[in-house]
Each structure stands twice: as C-alpha cells, then as structure tokens.
Amino acid sequence: MNDEFLNRMRKEPPPPFAGNLKSRLDHLPATSRRSSALRSTIVALLIGGVAFAVTAVSVRGVPSSLLNLFNPEPPEAAAPAAPAPPPAASDSVPDERVIPDQEPSPPAVAQLPAPTPLASPPMAESTKSDRPTKLPPGSFESMPIPGPMPRAIPRAAAHVVASRATLPFAAAISDQLARNPQSRPAKLESLDDDRALRSFCSGGGSFPDIALTSRRITVPELQSCWRNGANSVQEVQIGRQVVVLAQSISSPELKLSTRAIFLALSRRIPQAGDATRFISNPATMWQQIGAIPGYQQIQVFGPSVDSPVGNALVELLVDRGCRSFAPVQGLLRSDPEAAASLCRSVRADGLYVDSGENLDIMARKVQSSPGSVGVFPYFYFDARRDSLTAAIVDDVAPSAESIANGTYPGARVLYLYAKESNLRSVAGANEFVRLLRETTSRRGAFAEMGLLAPLEFERRVKLLTLQDLQP
Amino acid sequence: MILESAADRSMGWPRSRERDWDALYADQLPRIYNYFRFRLGSEADVEELTARTFERAWRGRERYRQDLGAFSTWLFTIAHNVGMDHLRAQRPHVPLEAVPDLASEGTPEKDAERGSDLERLARLTAELSERDRELIALKYGAALNNRAIAKLTGLTESNVGTTLHRLVQRLRERW
Numbered sequence: 001m002n003d004e005f006l007n008r009m010r011k012e013p014p015p016p017f018a019g020n021l022k023s024r025l026d027h028l029p030a031t032s033r034r035s036s037a038l039r040s041t042i043v044a045l046l047i048g049g050v051a052f053a054v055t056a057v058s059v060r061g062v063p064s065s066l067l068n069l070f071n072p073e074p075p076e077a078a079a080p081a082a083p084a085p086p087p088a089a090s091d092s093v094p095d096e097r098v099i100p101d102q103e104p105s106p107p108a109v110a111q112l113p114a115p116t117p118l119a120s121p122p123m124a125e126s127t128k129s130d131r132p133t134k135l136p137p138g139s140f141e142s143m144p145i146p147g148p149m150p151r152a153i154p155r156a157a158a159h160v161v162a163s164r165a166t167l168p169f170a171a172a173i174s175d176q177l178a179r180n181p182q183s184r185p186a187k188l189e190s191l192d193d194d195r196a197l198r199s200f201c202s203g204g205g206s207f208p209d210i211a212l213t214s215r216r217i218t219v220p221e222l223q224s225c226w227r228n229g230a231n232s233v234q235e236v237q238i239g240r241q242v243v244v245l246a247q248s249i250s251s252p253e254l255k256l257s258t259r260a261i262f263l264a265l266s267r268r269i270p271q272a273g274d275a276t277r278f279i280s281n282p283a284t285m286w287q288q289i290g291a292i293p294g295y296q297q298i299q300v301f302g303p304s305v306d307s308p309v310g311n312a313l314v315e316l317l318v319d320r321g322c323r324s325f326a327p328v329q330g331l332l333r334s335d336p337e338a339a340a341s342l343c344r345s346v347r348a349d350g351l352y353v354d355s356g357e358n359l360d361i362m363a364r365k366v367q368s369s370p371g372s373v374g375v376f377p378y379f380y381f382d383a384r385r386d387s388l389t390a391a392i393v394d395d396v397a398p399s400a401e402s403i404a405n406g407t408y409p410g411a412r413v414l415y416l417y418a419k420e421s422n423l424r425s426v427a428g429a430n431e432f433v434r435l436l437r438e439t440t441s442r443r444g445a446f447a448e449m450g451l452l453a454p455l456e457f458e459r460r461v462k463l464l465t466l467q468d469l470q471p
Numbered sequence: 472m473i474l475e476s477a478a479d480r481s482m483g484w485p486r487s488r489e490r491d492w493d494a495l496y497a498d499q500l501p502r503i504y505n506y507f508r509f510r511l512g513s514e515a516d517v518e519e520l521t522a523r524t525f526e527r528a529w530r531g532r533e534r535y536r537q538d539l540g541a542f543s544t545w546l547f548t549i550a551h552n553v554g555m556d557h558l559r560a561q562r563p564h565v566p567l568e569a570v571p572d573l574a575s576e577g578t579p580e581k582d583a584e585r586g587s588d589l590e591r592l593a594r595l596t597a598e599l600s601e602r603d604r605e606l607i608a609l610k611y612g613a614a615l616n617n618r619a620i621a622k623l624t625g626l627t628e629s630n631v632g633t634t635l636h637r638l639v640q641r642l643r644e645r646w
Contacts, residue, residue: 003639005646006611009588013504017518022496024522025529171533304527350559356523 024357029172158186158422158429159208161196165241165315166212166414168308168449173436177428184428186210200417201225209422209429212238213415214315219469232420235468236433237458238440239451242378242411243312244398245300245391248367254391258409260291261393262321264298265313265352267345276327281347301355301365302375305346308449309377316410317393319343359448363388377450378403378411403452413458414451420463492532495542496525502543502613503550509612510554510604512593520557524550547613547623551605595642603638610635 162170167190178185191199193213200211201224217225217235225233245261247254256264263269263283271277286292303310322328322343331339346352355362359380366374367387374388378398381388390398394409402408416436423430439445443453462468503524507517527549596604602624609620617635621628 002643003611005588005643006592006607006639009509009592010501010505010612010614011508013500013518013521017521018500021500021522021525022493025492025496025525028526028529304523306527306530348556348559350556354523354556356519357526358519358522361519 028357029168029175156427157184158210158426158432159189160186160210160212160432161189161191161199161208162212163193163196163214164190165214165308165311165412166238169238169414169436169440169446169451170212172446173432173439176435176439177432183431186428186432197221197417198224200419201230202228204229204231204419204421205425209419209426210432211417213417214241214412216413216415217417217464217469219466222464222466222469230419233464234418234420234423234461235464236416236418236437236461237454238414238416238436239446239454240403240411240413241308241312241450242398242403242408242452243309243316243450244376244378244381244410245317245373245393246366246376246381246388247373247391248370249387249389251371251389253389254292254373255395256291256391257394258317258321259324260286260289260321261317262319262324262343263289264291265300265318265346266322266343267347268342270325270327275325278342281349284351296371298351299353299369299372300351300375301353301362301369301372303357303362304354307357308451309375310346312410312412312450313375314344314346316412318346320409357448377448378452379444379447379450404455417464492529499543499546500525502615503546505612505614506547506550506608507554507612508589509592509608511557512589512596514589516557520550520553524553527553541619541622543615543619544622547609547615551623591646592642595645599638603634606631606635607638607642 160170170188174185174188177183193215196211196213197217200208201221222233266281268278269281271279283289284298286296286298302313305314328339359376362374366372381390396402396408398408398410403411418433423433441453441459504517504521507520511517528546596607606620609615609623617628617631621631
C-alpha cells in the first residue's frame, strides 16, 4: 500500500510549544485519587459485608458461652484468654503470631523531632469554658462531653480528607512532599465537604488528621468532633478562591444574576412556565433568559469544569443560581444527590467552550469574539483590568473589598482543620500543614487555581471554640 | 520505564506504579499533535487541543490504571473526547482566534508544502464518515498500528486494515 503521501505530512511539534507545555504540566498537580479511594472503600465494604455475613451465619450454631467472649464486658467478666504461645527462642526467626504483652512502641514516630506547634493555643482556656458541663438529659448536647483524647495511632503518613475544591491544593502539597526524600507525603482522600468533616470528626487518633474544606465547620460538627474524642480542633484559612466572569473591555457593562448564570450554563434548566420540570437547556441567547437586552449569543469560554477554577464557577455561581428555584429547594431536602447533579452539570452543546488551562489563549478568544464571556481566576483578571471588564454578579462587582467582606458571590474561603494531638503524633501531618500554610501565604501561589492568599489576621491558627462559630 | 513511587512506598497505601511521565510526554506529544492535525485538517487549534489533552491526562494521571489498558489508549481516548468537544463547539458564526504561530521546525517552504497537503487532505476527507476520518488520523497522524487502532475504535484488527487500505487507495486516486 503506497501511503507515503500521508506519512510525509507528519511533523514534529514546534519546540517552543513542546517546552512551554511541558513546563505547565510539571506544575500541574494530579488532582484525583478519588477513584482509588472509592474503590478501596467499596472493596472494604464488600469484604466487611462478606465477613459479617459469614460471621452471622457461623455464630448461629456457637454456644452462647463462646459468644460472651465478644461481649463488651469488663475483662474480669470475660472468659479467660487462651494461653499465649511460648516465646520464640532468641536465635530463631521471630514468630509473627506472638502477641506482645505491651503495646508496641512507635519508634518511627517517637524518634522524629518534635514538630513545631502549629500555633500556641491561647484560646485553650476559653475552649474549656465554652463546653457545656450540665445539660438536660436526652438533649442533643447531653451526649458525653469529650474526655481525654484517645492516643493517636502511629501511622506511616498523614491522612488528609479534602473536598473537591481543595483537593488540588492538597495534591500539590503532597506531591511537593513526595519529591523530598526526607518528607512523608500525605494520604489523600476526596470527599465532599459534609463527608470530609464527618470523617474528620469521627474520632481522634485513627481518623483523618487534617480536613480541607470549602466551607466552615458548623457547631454540631465541632460538637461531634468533641464527642468522638477529637478535643482540640484547630482552624486556619488557607485563602480565598475567586472566580470572575469577564468580557473584553470594549463590551458594555454586563450585569448578571447567579440565576441567569445558571440558566445560561446549566445542562438542564426549569421549563418556562413549569419550574418543576427540567429540560435540556434550549437557551442560546442571553436575551432568552432575560439576562441582558438585545440579541447576544451565549458564548462562554472557560476552563474544564474539573479544574479548580471550573469547579469554583460551578459550585459558587451555577449551583447558587440553581438553588434560587423553589422546586430545587424541595429536591435538596428529598434527594440531595439528584439536586447536586442537576445544579452542577454544565451544558456540553458548545455554548460553554472548554478552553483548557491557558489563560492567555482564553483572554485572546474573549477579546476577539465580541460579546463572549471568559471565566478567569481573579488574580488574572485583576492584572488585566485594562483589557478585560468583569461582570457584576448579583449587583456586586469583584473587588478586593467585596471579596474580603464576602459579598461577591464568586468567592469562597477555604479552610484547614487539624487535630492538635495528631499533628504531634502522626508523622508528616505537621509538615503537611506547615507547607500548605507557607505556600498559600505567598502572594501568587496557586493563583492560577483562583486562590488569593489569606490576609495576615486570617492566617492565624485558632483552637476552635463554639464562640468562634457564632454568627 | 516504570518507577515505583516513593510516595507509595512510604504512604502505607496499596502499592501502585508510577510511570516515567517525561518519557511518556516525549513519546506521545508528536502523536497527539499530529493526530489533531490530521483530525482537524488544519494547523489552527492543534496546539491548544494538544495542550488540553495533556493537561487533562496529567491532572487525572492518578486515575490512570495500568491494568486496564495501555497509556496511549487512555491518552487517545482523552484526545478523541477533546477533539469531539472541539468539533461540536465549532459554529460558523463563532470566530475562534487561531493559536499564535510559534516557530516550527523545518524550512518555511517545507511547512507551506505540508500545510497545503494538509488542506488538500482536509478537502478529500470531508466526504468521508467520522469513523473513517478518525481511522486516518490515528494511523497517519498518531502513527498507531492497526492493533492499537482496533483497541481504540472497537473494530477488529483485520477490519481496521481493510478499511484503511480502501481509504488510502481512494485518497491516492484523488490526490
């Protein structure tokens, strides 16, 4: 087959392009161990389920005296334990079945230098005073007040639970630690905010050491932490993630509501006249959704919705607009997962143009396509106010002030929570926190992911009390 | 080259394997780049789509499972999706700015010749089905063998060979 005329058309990619792309990739964090974590969870559940089933079947025929062995009674009431096997001779290979009388000491952890405390706990006293000591029996708060923290189980690596919004930052830090042979990279687990905090607050030592979330912990969650033995929960802000919709500077001022953003970008929207029915998004013009007068095609250039900035667009603006519809409120209560799926899916019919990670190319597209809108991290827009103009969202323009006071809807604070005792006892936990705080405090770090460094006072570590969480 | 991740060794997690991403990049970049040139039939947007493919792959590299298939299969699946998204997003009234020209290897004459060949190919393949265009791009752009193409497209290896033979004959007649 003479196909030389086709083969000769191949050519090497231009070296500047290849070099620039490689450089970008080298700084791109791998964001997901979600699937493996999920797989592990499913496998663990399956194994657990099978084990439970087998146990349940087999114990039916077991005399109750034997079952008593497993009753949570005081040791003296329990049946005597089987005699331990004789100790192995000193010159023989150690028998792994021999159970030591004493808990094994954790040399690997104990030999590490004492970590620098995350912060001095000046509020420790007030923490104690905030906790109720006498409560009406049966009330939610009447559950046992946290006692002494269970001793943390030495682990090979810090366990970090991170929400989707914060996972890229956690992954970047973990990758950074992995490159240093002296450091211990963290084990990352991706969960949504609710689940991340629930997992974090499930207990002390053997539960996650650190949680990274895109919302603040709530009072019931903190109380749950205390009840389960995680007494000293520290909080620190790692920055604000801000997303901006911007047009060419030559475009007229664009005012959008989050509802209009949802109607323009969502895969499915409520049917006109019947908000209880959701249909594939038929809107192609801004005018159709009452966003702006005149005839202007909806054309939005943005990053992949899986990227940090794309995720912020969806979770902060699209989702918020979706929730403004009353039927969605009902769905949120009855089927939160269906509501999330409805509110967080972006249309794939070409009106939202996934434009990759190169912000310069995206900006050029916005400038060369009159009326089009680009989705940018705030830092990028802020440095180009001479060529880009930002959309006003829900009557608030993005600015340093509106971001800091929380009125701009396209911004959110990202939080880090850590258990003080785990930072001391789990190898790598303190280092992870220190590196994350150092990195996010630097101006411009993670800027391409939409992160603005926290202000000086926001960087302070708080030992959380209920008082801190009062509105 | 396959390296064991230092991270996995010390994390206490189930051990996984980490590939030599630099080597993979060097090997796969020309393939993906040329795949898009052949698929789009022009130089415009090729760099952007190539970059987007690698960025997606790099970001999701922890999800790549070696046991489920070759890396190139995984990467080309991403490239295919990126290409389809791009083609769907193309609208006649939407002027997409061409990616800025960067210095390329070879002489300007050679580039011009290749460019015109590419345009000619685009005109000829415009009459082909989506599947046939994809086969041409995978074979002559990405330089994949018939077995790899069969894996990607779900066709049998012999079907890929037969179809490509027919397609090349047809293209050569009209070249």
